[in-house]
Amino acid sequence: MTPRQSNFWKVFATPVVIALLSAAGLFAALLGDGVWDALSWLGLGVPAILALRGLLQRR
Amino acid sequence: MKSKTIRRWSFVHTWTSLICTVFLLMLALTGLPLIFHHEIDHLLGDAAELKAMPADTPKLNLQQLVQAAEKHRPGEVMQYFGFDEDEPDAAITIMAATAGTEPNSSHTFMLDARTGEALEMPSANGGFMMVMLRLHVDMFAGLPGKLLLAFMGLMFVVAIISGSVLYLPFMRRLKFATVRQDKSTRLRWLDLHNLIGVVTLTWALVVGVTGVISACADLLIAAWRNDSLSAMVAPYRDAPALTQLAPATRLLDIAKEVAPGMQPDFIAFPGTRFSSEHHYAVFMKGSTHLTSHLLTPVLIDASTLQVTAVAERPWYMDAMGMSQPLHFGDYGGMPMKILWATLDVLTIIVLGSGVYLWMVRRKAAKPVLEKAESVA
Numbered sequence: 008m009t010p011r012q013s014n015f016w017k018v019f020a021t022p023v024v025i026a027l028l029s030a031a032g033l034f035a036a037l038l039g040d041g042v043w044d045a046l047s048w049l050g051l052g053v054p055a056i057l058a059l060r061g062l063l064q065r066r
Numbered sequence: 067m068k069s070k071t072i073r074r075w076s077f078v079h080t081w082t083s084l085i086c087t088v089f090l091l092m093l094a095l096t097g098l099p100l101i102f103h104h105e106i107d108h109l110l111g112d113a114a115e116l117k118a119m120p121a122d123t124p125k126l127n128l129q130q131l132v133q134a135a136e137k138h139r140p141g142e143v144m145q146y147f148g149f150d151e152d153e154p155d156a157a158i159t160i161m162a163a164t165a166g167t168e169p170n171s172s173h174t175f176m177l178d179a180r181t182g183e184a185l186e187m188p189s190a191n192g193g194f195m196m197v198m199l200r201l202h203v204d205m206f207a208g209l210p211g212k213l214l215l216a217f218m219g220l221m222f223v224v225a226i227i228s229g230s231v232l233y234l235p236f237m238r239r240l241k242f243a244t245v246r247q248d249k250s251t252r253l254r255w256l257d258l259h260n261l262i263g264v265v266t267l268t269w270a271l272v273v274g275v276t277g278v279i280s281a282c283a284d285l286l287i288a289a290w291r292n293d294s295l296s297a298m299v300a301p302y303r304d305a306p307a308l309t310q311l312a313p314a315t316r317l318l319d320i321a322k323e324v325a326p327g328m329q330p331d332f333i334a335f336p337g338t339r340f341s342s343e344h345h346y347a348v349f350m351k352g353s354t355h356l357t358s359h360l361l362t363p364v365l366i367d368a369s370t371l372q373v374t375a376v377a378e379r380p381w382y383m384d385a386m387g388m389s390q391p392l393h394f395g396d397y398g399g400m401p402m403k404i405l406w407a408t409l410d411v412l413t414i415i416v417l418g419s420g421v422y423l424w425m426v427r428r429k430a431a432k433p434v435l436e437k438a439e440s441v442a
Contacts, residue, residue, distance in 0.1 A: 014234075016235065016239045016240060017238075018234050018238060018242075019233075019234070021242040021243075022233070022264045022267070023267070024243070025264075025265050025268075026267055026268045027268075029267075029269055030268050030270035030272075031317065032393060033268070033269070033272055034193065035390075036397050036398035036402060037355060037356050037359075037388075037391065037397060038355055038356055039355045040355070040399075042354075043428065044398045044399050044401075044402065047398045047402055048398065048401045048402060050407065051269065051405040051406075052267035052405060053265075053401065054266055054268075054409070055405055055408045055409055055412065057243060057261070057265045058261065058262040058265050058266060058412050059408070059412075061241075061243055061245050061257075062258060062259055062262070062415070063259045063263065064245060064247070065247065
């Protein structure tokens, strides 16, 4: 059962994008106010909304 | 991934998580009100409110403020003056029985820089928010408490990493963000644990690592005193103790001359752990957003007012400075605070579901084990 490269990326592609987005969000607000703050809200908002969507969804 | 490898990672994930869960739950719960400490202080009326005065009202000089502080708390000595851009007309003042008194026994209040009037800051010295803060920082156990929490933080980081490794075998046949609703409660929570865990990964890692760094602050400050400070004040080693300090009046001007373009953050009076027995230390911060978290100390001889040194910033003091905003989440306005609180609650859910999944699996494994034993 050796995982092929495609297998890895199939599972991790979306989480990696989200991880990079949150990292960018965490860093952005350190650089300034205004637009930079808004970028941080976007970067941290994406994981928060995805998690809440999973929690609240019902059949 | 071989099943043996999966079992090993699973073992690491289970046990690092179980060891730290109780502490992490406590940290996440006490951290929640701390995110909003500013707003809560205002709500409870614990925030010091400066009188409204014309914008061009002249300010007292620093020595006049020292005198006002000493009059307010006779018998105590100055430890620190702190400055805040949000309150340009105020000086946060910290005094104690001696300059070397440990921080938890100090008294913090605000001085109106225009009138010298003292305003109490109840939440800085006691009350509900202080209890939350002490639980969060050291569980009222001083350095051992901080180091225990730092260790728990490291366990948390290992749990996050091992959890990410396990994400692969668990999710191989599932689409991202799948939450199986129709199979069983256990599967639903397993999927939620995986989903919430993986999307909050970066935030949890950053808050975890910066928390560990902050918990080690006492050690970092001690290292800084050993590395940089002791070399700079070596010539003063055998100097007699100071009986009188030169007036503080011009300290900020002196510091600004040798650190142009920087802003004062706080002044440590002689004898505190941020200064020496013979120096005022003016901590200057950069004037850009990013560098405002990085502090450069200017050591000023407390009898001659000559600049002894502009201290180097060792990398670990910079790491400590950058850790603070990244741990507190106070650098991106109210929306960021709300997101911080949301991610904190989501972390609580990941911790709780982790314990639940462990208990369910243990219960399921038991009968199998008993059967195996009866056969043997």
